[in-house]
Amino acid sequence: MKKLLAGAATLATLALPAMTGPAQALDLSTMNAAEKEAFGAAVRSYLLENPQVIVEAYEIYQEREAEFEAARDQNTIKQLAPALFNDDRAWEAGNPEGDIVMVEFLDYRCGYCKKAHDEVKQLISGDKNIRFIVKEFPILGEESVLASRFAIASRLVAGDDAYGRVNDALMGYRGRITEGSLVKLANKLDLDGDAIYAKIEDPEVSQLIADNHQLARALSISGTPTFVVQDQLLRGYVPLNGMQDMIAAMRAEM
Structure with a gap:
């Protein structure tokens, strides 16, 4: 469940470029309360209309987690090789x-x-x-x-x-x-x-x-x-x- 929530948390970065342009241009900290509410509503609407995006984002999240774990394992194995x-x-x-x-x-x-x-x-x-x-x-x-x-x-x-x-x-x-x-x-x-x-x-x-x-x-x-x-x-x-x-x-x- 924690991994699912973490994967969903990355959704804006993975899915929103199609809605808002480059992800790096998005800065929630610069939005006022009304803008954040409107943004949240837009995200919710988009996901309800395109639920497959959640699955796609979670799959990408899992791939990134696996890559991170593999890299960590490789580093540990190298250190413990003797x-x-x-x-x-x-x-x-x-x-x-x-x-x-x-x-x-x-x-x-x-x-x-x-x-x-x-x-x-x-x-x-x-x-x-x-x-x-x-x-x-x-x-x-x-x-x-x-x-x-x-x-x-x-x-x-x-x-x-x-x-x-x-x-x-x-x-x-x-x-x-x-x-x-x-x-x-x-x-x-x-x-x-x-x-x-x-x-x-x-x-x-x-x-x-x-x-x-x-x-x-x-x-x-x-x-x-x-x-x-x-x-x-x-x-x-x-x-x-x-x-x-x-x-x-x-x-x-x-």
Whole structure:
């Protein structure tokens, strides 16, 4: 509603040139009360006769808002690039020298993260020039935090390959996240589930999660999945063909 009112507030600037000449020539502060009343009546009459102008003006307002938000995101991403793209605590996949860098903020209990998971893997396997980085961002309760701690601990205990397998397994897991379920899951992957679980409260695990939350706040990220692709921020699930089209457009501008 606030955005609708804000969009409507720009209507005089966007629509009135057709009625009154150049918009910059309009100065309401120079009008007396009678002139302002007459002007208001003229605007009202025009809008009642041409209601489509309201929709057109609001669409322009939305476009300008989107452009402003995109520019703000690009500036923030540039400022936070070291933490986003060069944190060696974050697990990576794909081509480490890829021309496109994609970062995903994820939560293992997020349904859309689970939906995106296989499509992101297809994207990376089909495009050999993408560098993919995972940011553990548990926001959906204690089970989310426990799952992220376990995934990070698996990398500390058993390395990158172990993390990749645990990440896949957690994204495919549909039950409750408990100590028992996590240890069992790891054991099925031929990992030492007890050793991994013993590491979940390690200060390094806690610090990484805290740092990821701080990074997300700086980027105004409040949901998952959220992707940072080069200098663009994509909030929410994006289907495979959408990601492919976006990356193709980015490469065309390189």
